[in-house]
Amino acid sequence: MTKTKAHSLFTEFDINLFKAGKHYRLYEKFGSHLITVDGVEGTYFAVWAPSAKSVSVIGDFNFWLEGEHHLNVRWDGSGIWEGFIPNIGKGTVYKYKIRSTNNDITTEKADPFARRCEHPPKTASEVWEDDYAWNDKKWMKNRKKNNALDAPFSVYEVHLGSWKKQVEEGRFLSYHELAEELVNYVSEMNFTHVEFMPIMEFPYDPSWGYQLTGYFAPTSRFGYPDEFKYLVDKFHEKGIGVLLDWVPSHFPSDDHGLGFFDGSHLYEHPDRRKGYHQDWKSLIFNYGRNEIKAFLISNAIFWLDQYHADGLRVDAVASMLFLDYSREEGEWEPNEFGGRENLDAINFIKEMNAAVYESFPDVQTIAEESTSFPKVSKPIYDGGLGFGMKWMMGWMHDTLDYFAKEPIYRKHHQNELTFSLNYAFTENFMLPLSHDEVVYGKKALVDKMPGDEWQKFANLRMLYSLMYTHPGTKLLFQGAEFGQTSEWDFDGSLDWHLLDYGVHKGAQNLVKDLNKLYKKEPALHEKQFSHEGFEWIDHGDHENSVMSYIRKGENEKDNIIVILNLTPVPRENYRIGLPKKGTLTPVFNSDDTKYNGTGNFKSKKLTSEKKVWNNREHSIELNLPPLGMIAYKYK
Known part of the structure; x- marks a missing residue:
């Protein structure tokens, strides 16, 4: 010995x-x-x-x-x-x-x-060490502008194991192969950021990476640590930010992992009511222990420091905030003030965000948080948790519920689409259409839509058009951009062959152009977290299922007029009020033939009339395509 x-x-x-x-x-x-x-x-x-x-x-x-x-x-x-x-x-x-x-x-x-x-x-x-030489000096110097809250921020969410497989050999693509294929694809699709579902080492593929055992190691499934750095580097070379899913909420009880590490409850809370997650059969960190806070915050800093990540999407924040999360009466104990909030976890979250933004003020932390907990994305000095953004789960649920309805019934449910604007500016919201919405029997996005094939895809195009013109940043899961028709299979690959068909190619072209529009038009991003960036023209035309609104930028000349027809019935000679007189130039039409639309309702320049409508002195008459969105700006 x-x-x-x-x-x-x-x-x-x-x-x-x-x-x-x-x-x-x-x-x-x-x-x-x-x-x-x-x-x-x-x-x-x-x-x-x-x-x-x-x-x-x-x-x-x-x-x-x-x-x-x-x-x-x-x-x-x-x-x-x-x-x-x-x-x-x-x-x-x-x-x-x-x-x-x-x-x-x-x-x-x-x-x-x-x-x-x-x-x-x-x-x-x-034992591992690499001396990777980064080539992203230009990106790192400018990323504060690219990650700013007034910048376009559209995220392509990716599960590296199932985005695309090497078919002939039946294997994963390597980090190096992804640095060619995935990087070029995300760039071609005009997304500003990519988000990886957890790439930290995990033992069990069906966990999708959310049950971590190697918090400081990129998974070896796709290659070596320096090769993952190369992948990040290549994204930065194309001007694309890289977000990482981060899981400080729980960890698995695998024998080789953190659980019962030294024969004691070292990393997990010793009280099972606070230390065991019943839904996921996993262990919960002891957020009240100083050394655990240092471990987790060091882990967040590590990926930003060593791997040049541009932000962290923090998983399952709601499960951390509440002692009674997914627990029945008697299965949890109130905090010292008699409340249900997990005070230790809240303090940890605040410390984590403060530490991250102190060292890396040009990144974003994004909370996957599904409750009405206040000020999630507000500064700590203002009583907030300190995240940069928060997922807008309410918008996602309400919108998908609405689009699942047959158009004939939509006039009774228009408030489901308009309600989000009542609270859209209480947080810095990101609109997520994530992996969680296309698994476990929830069906693919396009299959949630009613009608025949044309109507399903027209509804899908309408959903994306609404999403990209609604205040907030955007997130879309892989495959949704071309209308993947089957639920996501973590063990398979996206159905890339579908792009041989017009409806799928049209959906892909639409997302590509919406990303381009979002980046190009200041009105769609400059005030995306402010009530000053949005104004209704008319949200009350339930009978026709038509909505119209204005998106506003810093300069009035950049304002965009958006009109949505949410039924398959074309609306001819439809009138809306305008904020001022002038000539409107079309900037987008979801019914264009390149998106597999009808092409029968071509957008053209329109001049306003001095006719009162929607309580406005000037108005315009236009033809609305079926299940379509059209957008204009003043010439």
């Missing part, structure tokens, strides 16, 4: 920050690091295991024998075990074997800070 050489990357200041929960770059200290000690190359290991009585590094290099390389516990009560093992380097496979003071329980754990993990189903960690 040998003791590893005494060596440490920790200073006393590091330890004090760690204990206080304020060390936000723990990845520079914990884990495995290639270093040289007294002229000898090797690897330094450090792991937090305060309930351990011994910790060994085991791996191929010592035939997985526990007694060969013991780590040393620090003297300062931090619970950190560390040591230097000479003559092992990059690619070394290892785990920690931990003997606990708790009934002599023994665990074998992957390194919580590992930079690379074995390809699942293998579960060990790998």
Whole structure:
């Protein structure tokens, strides 16, 4: 039995920050690091295991024998075990074997800070270091403008394993292959950002990546860490931001993961009412423990620092905020004030957002939060949680419910479409049509629509047209852009062959042009989070199921007039009021033949009349296509 050489990357200041929960770059200290000690190359290991009585590094290099390389516990009560093992380097496979003071329980754990993990189903960690040379200096210098709240922000949500498969070999595309195919596709489609469903290492494919075991390691399914950096780099080269799904809400109980790490409830809350998620059969972090806060905030910072991510979409925030989330009476305990809010989790979220924006003021954090919890996307100094944006789940549910209705009944439900404007500016909302809406029997988006094939796709085009002219940023899940007709299959590939058919190619062309319009027209993004950016012309024409509104930019000359006909009945000589006299020039028509529309209602320049309508002195008469949106701006 040998003791590893005494060596440490920790200073006393590091330890004090760690204990206080304020060390936000723990990845520079914990884990495995290639270093040289007294002229000898090797690897330094450090792991937090305060309930351990011994910790060994085991791996191929010592035939997985526990007694060969013991780590040393620090003297300062931090619970950190560390040591230097000479003559092992990059690619070394290892785990920690931990003997606990708790009934002599023994665990074998992957390194919580590992930079690379074995390809699942293998579960060990790998010593890893790369010297990737970034080429995105231009993007990083300018990304504050691209990520700003008054900038166009349209997101293509991607599950890397199922976007496209290498058909002949029946395998995933690699990070390098995706850097060619996916990057070019997202650029061609005019999206401003891409969002990856979790790419951190996870053991179980059907979890879609939301049950993480390797928080600091991009999954090895698609290649190596430096190859993932190359993928991010290539997106930046095309002027496209990269958002990462981040999961601080729960983690799986796999034997090699964080659960019961050192024979104690180290990472998870010891009270099962706060430490176990019944829906997902997973464990919940102990947000009240300083070291756990430091671990999670360091993880958020890591992906922004080491992988140049441009933002984090934070998963399942609602489950963190409320002690009674998905729990029956008696299954939860109120907080110290008798409320249902998880005060520790709320404090953690605020600290995380504050730390992220302090170090990276040019990124965005985005909350997937489904409740009416106040001020999710408001500054912390204003009593908010500090996120940059929040998913607008209410808009998504109401809108999809409306579009599922037969057009003949829509006149009774127009308020489902207009209601979102009553609260649209209470948060910085992102409009999501995400993966969650096309699984588990919910059907593909186009299959939610009523009518024959033409009407289904016309409804889909209308849905997207409404989405892109409604205040807020946008998110669309892979396959939705061309009207994928089957539910999403995480184990399959998108049905790219559908683009051989006009209805699907038309939908794709529409999304491409809507992204272009959103980027080009200031009125669609400059005031997307302000009531000053939106004005109704008429939301009350229920009988005809027609809505009209104005989107406004900083300059009045940029304002856009939007009219939607939500039934398959064309509306000829339809009149709307205008904010002023002038000539209107068409900027978009969802009924165009290139979108597989009828092409029978071509947009043309129109001159206003001095005729009172919708309580406005000037108005215009126009022909509205069936299930179509047309948009104009003043010449």
